[in-house]
Amino acid sequence: MNQPPPNQNGEKPFAEVAPQPLHQTDADEDDENVKQLDECSALYLLMQDCVVRSNRNWKQCQKEIQALKECSEKRNKNKGT
16 A cells, blocks of 8 residues: 655644544533523423534524523523522
8 A cells, every 4th residue: 555655744644644533622611601590401402402403594593593492491490599
């Protein structure tokens, strides 16, 4: 199997460079934000899954959206007491 020679400056050809995960820091930040939702995090993930499954058709995900909204309101109310 022939390998392409290094570039003139000695770097490996593009095809041999290990790919970096796209937007990894964004994904890490999303994970942290979801964790901060505490008891509502599972509902948020269900809503997110629905949106993906429905090809971003929010109308099909109203049940999940409403459940997340109610959980969030309850959580905020409990924080105030």
